[in-house]
Amino acid sequence: MKDHIHFITKDGFIFTTKGDVHDEQQVRSAALYRVSTSGKRELHGINYEKETDELGMGWLRNAKLDYCVQDEIGPRILIPTKDITDIFDPFSVFDFVKWKTKDTQWKRLVDELEKVFPREDIGFIGSYLVGFPSLDSDLDIVIRGKDNLTIAKQEIDNLRSRLGAVQTLDSWREKVSLKKYHAVFNSDFNDFTEMIKRRWSTIRTSEFMLKLRFAYKSHEIPNPIFRHPQGERTITGNVLVDEGVNFMPRVFTLMSHDHQTYHVFTYFWDYSFCVAKGDRVSVRASLFDENKLLLKDPKEHGIRFIHEN
DSSP: TTTTTTTETEEEEEEEEEEEETTTTTEEEEEEEEETTTOSSSTTTEEEEEEEESSSOHHHHHHOGGGEEETTEEEEEEGGGGEEEEEEOOGOOOHHHHHHHTSSHHOOOOOHHHSSOGGGGGGETHHHHHTTOTTOOOOOOEEEOOOHHHHHHHHHHHHHHHHHBBSSSOOOHHHHHHHHHHHHHHHSSSSSSHHHHHHOOOOOOOOEEEEEEEOOOOOGGOOOOOOEEEEEEEEEEEEEOOOOGGGGSEEEEEEEEOEEEEEEOOOOOOGTTTTTTTTTEEEEEEETTTTTTOOOOTTOOOOEEEOOO
């Protein structure tokens, strides 16, 4: 199961995959939509309400405890493949989305994206993928491939200019984002204000705001394995490589003050674009093997930025 694929379980819950590498006969996931009689979205005669639970620490724990796992690599949602009844591929719905958005504020954006990226590498997730978008639904976009990531970084300023867009969040949206992040993660060991500034793919106009997401092509998928836990660490250093923060799991390379190289991993969505090359940061995480730092605990782990005078 590839990253960003959505699926329905036998109980009617709707999930999305997290990353491309999964346990045998299980899919690492985040819960997106729960069955609700008061929900305004409808699929196959069932009403849904959007309420994301990315770690299995929210509503899903009460609804389906056996999907929620807590082990040495952190809280996770693991869905048995035998429970999956329907699958939605983000890269199979371009024509539907283009038709569905032709009379909306999204039309110009979709047209502009098609000029920059190959159509087959433009995907859509969320309500447009599942098939129950409303007039006020966001358009959630994912671009496939490292080659297209390079193109995106080269073209994003031109794309924003043609759309009359900016990169920054307004103060209201930033406040809402920070409130959401702090409700799930800790603010003691995280600096989400700085992380938000590093969202280079944000596109905000007077009508909408979104960020481009990215997914690996099949031959690009890494396979991080965490074998030998070494305890908790706080490591300070400089970010050497940041390409991986655009994908899931988020990963970047850190050089510590004593010239040790670490690969820092997190599956938390809200750490997307969390750092940039050249940043000096302090990472609080679990050490695995000799050089893998895994941010696995939303209450105890995090990334803070160090600003030199």
